Amino acid sequence: MSNGIRVVAAVFVDGGRVLACRRAAGRPGGGKWEFPGGKVEAGEDPKAALRREIREELGIAIDVGELLDRSVTTIENRRIDLSCYHVEETDGAPIASTDHDLLEWFARSELAALDWAEPDLPAVRLLSADVDGQD
Template sequence: MANVLEVVAAVIQDGDQFLVCRRRAGKAAGGRWEFPGGKVEHGESAADALRREIQEELAIDIRVTGQLTTDDTLVGDLVIRLTCLHAELDGPRPIESTDHDSLVWVAADDLAQLDWAEPDLPAVRLLIASGT
């Protein structure tokens, strides 16, 4: 049986744009795009983990407004269980990231043009299908 890694990601929308981040080279899925987030620690709710991770990585505060999706992706012998939560900025847009080499705001119509990390694809497909 595969080990399960619980992770969360923020689908942060500002106007008609979404925040997407490119993973640094040398990291797993380096050079690919993802929604920002990270691992859920033992005893943490998904929303609490996401607020903590976004503060650590992007030095911003967010308001979690709901859940988009939870999907499992098998990577080797590891199941990545990614919960994507809708979020809004609670302050200015982020300027830099500790885990990414690029932060970009992208319209929903342009999401399909990016080379996404595999675990984020189900959320991307939902956003494109909804025309959000």
């Protein structure tokens, strides 16, 4: 993809709660909420990239499950191709991040009230729509 990046993100769900991470001040998008993850390197499998990024960022191992959403967002003439996957931690829940100053679990009904990074919004809408088990 010219003038764009491929990104993967992890959606942790624990019962009715979803993990959201707030970008640390001083980083691009500082103060915005997002799902943790990062860039897919050239030739890298997206699920492998997500496992690598979560190990680097949150210091935990994960199993990558179903794709929740894949959307392309254009921000300042840059295309961001974001794939959000359902994941499960395999060696403990995330408690700290190299890129975020806050990790919080929110009820699905609370997600829409957060100030999300624009590329994460399609996945947030899907998770929020599923609050009552209706779609």
